[in-house]
Amino acid sequence: MENQNRDTYRFQVNLSGMINILSNHLYSSPKVFLRELLQNGIDAITARQAYSQGGYEGKIHVEVSGTSTGATLLVEDNGIGLDEAEIHEFLAMIGQSSKRGEDFLSTNTSFIGRFGIGLLSCFMVSDDIVMVTQSAKGGPALEWHGKPDGTYTIRKLDGEYAPGTKVYLRCKEGSEAYFEENNLQEWLFYYGALLPYPIQLVSDHTTRLINPPSPPWVKDPQLARKHQDEVLAFGKQVLGETFRDFIPLHTSSGRTGGIAFILPQAVNLSAKRNHRVYLKHMLVSEAASNILPDWAFFVKCLIWTDELQPTASREHFYENVQLEQVREELGNTLRQELMRMAEYHPDRLQSIISLHALSMKALAVEDLSFYSIIHEWLPFESTYGRKLLGELKQQPPLYFTATLDEYRQITHVASAQSMLVVNGGYIYDAELLAQLPLIDPDVQTERLLPEEVSLSFTDITPQERLDYYESVRLADSVLQKFRCQVQLRRFKPEEIPVLYTLSEQSAQWRVLQATKEVSTDVLSSVLGSLGATLKDTAYATLYFNLNNPVIERAFHSAHLAMLPAIVEMLYCNALLMGHYPMNRQETALLNQGIIQFIDWGITAAGHATGGEE
Numbered sequence: 001m002e003n004q005n006r007d008t009y010r011f012q013v014n015l016s017g018m019i020n021i022l023s024n025h026l027y028s029s030p031k032v033f034l035r036e037l038l039q040n041g042i043d044a045i046t047a048r049q050a051y052s053q054g055g056y057e058g059k060i061h062v063e064v065s066g067t068s069t070g071a072t073l074l075v076e077d078n079g080i081g082l083d084e085a086e087i088h089e090f091l092a093m094i095g096q097s098s099k100r101g102e103d104f105l106s107t108n109t110s111f112i113g114r115f116g117i118g119l120l121s122c123f124m125v126s127d128d129i130v131m132v133t134q135s136a137k138g139g140p141a142l143e144w145h146g147k148p149d150g151t152y153t154i155r156k157l158d159g160e161y162a163p164g165t166k167v168y169l170r171c172k173e174g175s176e177a178y179f180e181e182n183n184l185q186e187w188l189f190y191y192g193a194l195l196p197y198p199i200q201l202v203s204d205h206t207t208r209l210i211n212p213p214s215p216p217w218v219k220d221p222q223l224a225r226k227h228q229d230e231v232l233a234f235g236k237q238v239l240g241e242t243f244r245d246f247i248p249l250h251t252s253s254g255r256t257g258g259i260a261f262i263l264p265q266a267v268n269l270s271a272k273r274n275h276r277v278y279l280k281h282m283l284v285s286e287a288a289s290n291i292l293p294d295w296a297f298f299v300k301c302l303i304w305t306d307e308l309q310p311t312a313s314r315e316h317f318y319e320n321v322q323l324e325q326v327r328e329e330l331g332n333t334l335r336q337e338l339m340r341m342a343e344y345h346p347d348r349l350q351s352i353i354s355l356h357a358l359s360m361k362a363l364a365v366e367d368l369s370f371y372s373i374i375h376e377w378l379p380f381e382s383t384y385g386r387k388l389l390g391e392l393k394q395q396p397p398l399y400f401t402a403t404l405d406e407y408r409q410i411t412h413v414a415s416a417q418s419m420l421v422v423n424g425g426y427i428y429d430a431e432l433l434a435q436l437p438l439i440d441p442d443v444q445t446e447r448l449l450p451e452e453v454s455l456s457f458t459d460i461t462p463q464e465r466l467d468y469y470e471s472v473r474l475a476d477s478v479l480q481k482f483r484c485q486v487q488l489r490r491f492k493p494e495e496i497p498v499l500y501t502l503s504e505q506s507a508q509w510r511v512l513q514a515t516k517e518v519s520t521d522v523l524s525s526v527l528g529s530l531g532a533t534l535k536d537t538a539y540a541t542l543y544f545n546l547n548n549p550v551i552e553r554a555f556h557s558a559h560l561a562m563l564p565a566i567v568e569m570l571y572c573n574a575l576l577m578g579h580y581p582m583n584r585q586e587t588a589l590l591n592q593g594i595i596q597f598i599d600w601g602i603t604a605a606g607h608a609t610g611g612e613e
């Protein structure tokens, strides 16, 4: 009797080859078969809703029995079901789907599936798929049995069946983990936490509901504000992190919404921004980094959408105009909420800025109106310590350096003279400081170069100039070959004997020299001629501090013989202190200098002890 109704048909593709492609190249993990089954069930429910109109409630039932390779999994929906013609057309024809909208890429369909390949993913974990289906439109119940060798059978079943579809999978060797109760619970929740129909998991021991009833704020994210604790608890359950604050997200079409959880710890620029995105309430991707603007790395989001276009793996979205628009609108929601906070909840905004200053600066650089509203709370490093821009701008003109290196060169001297200089060397800082006058015309900012700090030194008197004329000339000639000039000044603190400053050009010259040392002959001559063009202006300056007692003695005419070695050593020391890489000549100088000073020291000690040597 059974065999009478059974017909055999053949797939038109090499099915095992297809399965291989799916499992090794398309899907990130075999566990996606669960997502595909859930999604087919949801689509079938959606189709039945449209067909039966009212009085019908969709649900999904998952049941696992047996263990190890004897385990079977049943995924059942009470959706639209399939009749025989549909089985041949949609189920058995790979790449054919009953769910496409008016064209292949349209998002105007209420179904999640579209590619007509999802069911094949079940072959990653099972060597046969048995589907028992009863169409809501009538006809006999059917059993379809598909195998990875490309054959399938259909059998008409006797008896009464309620509309819907049951898919049975038998565990294949090596896939035991995918039939394990606890894993199933975890993955069903992972994919289906936001699905609007109840998913029930039944095993030998228990029956459990996987997804909570869909919360109201999924429909209208603005309602999330009234359900703070619930939303934060949901964030913890789904994302596994404890958050303290969030911002509801939505687009004007109402087709994309979400919750942006504010990360409880600071993150750096290169941190991966992974948001979980649900398409028609089904998890599509947890690696979506392009759904929010680049600056929004202070949040981790749950986003649900029905307007974006998934790729066939359904783990990413096409980078198209729709995605661009969604990204812009979600970015705007975030920005507006931050600006609203500035007005109504400044404490909340301040605590976000103090953790996520980098993210805020990244946005401020792009958007002057945002910068204008939040700028007072942005922190910067300065010679007065880490300060907020609101405090710093009270002291105009606001000097800043453009690089870390320049800041390092002047920070000692500037702070010793109580001069406020802001470090613009970190990413975005110099740009923001330069833009400050645009948002606050009362504030002037000025980029400071290291050589300009020396202008606030006290000059020596004309008498001192005469007294030290010979020694300054000698010192200057010693450093000629390093393109460094010597100046004698007084500055604070007196503990600093010398200060080395480098103009932009002389910095370039140093880099050229260093490159020449390690390059081939040809390159070296090219660099040489480049260097020649810089030569005339590429001077560094070594300032000697006459306030320092040792410098005062060293420059005294009585010690002229030792002065060249002293100058060379202090020059090398200044380079070391400023973290400048030293060239071969300078390193050699340092070596000779040390030996020279040891020699002098020993000789002096010998004199003191009466010439023991």
Ligand SMILES: Nc1ncnc2c1ncn2[C@@H]1O[C@H](COP(=O)(O)OP(=O)(O)OP(=O)(O)O)[C@@H](O)[C@H]1O
Pocket: 036, 040, 041, 044, 077, 079, 080, 081, 082, 090, 091, 096, 097, 098, 099, 112, 113, 114, 115, 116, 117, 118, 119, 120, 165
């Ligand atoms: N549970 C089900 N109830 C009713 N029809 C189903 C069910 N599962 C599969 N089908 C039918 O089989 C077809 C193929 O399913 P399959 O999962 O391979 O692709 P799809 O869902 O159409 O597209 P996608 O590859 O994007 O998931 C579906 O289009 C649908 O017509």
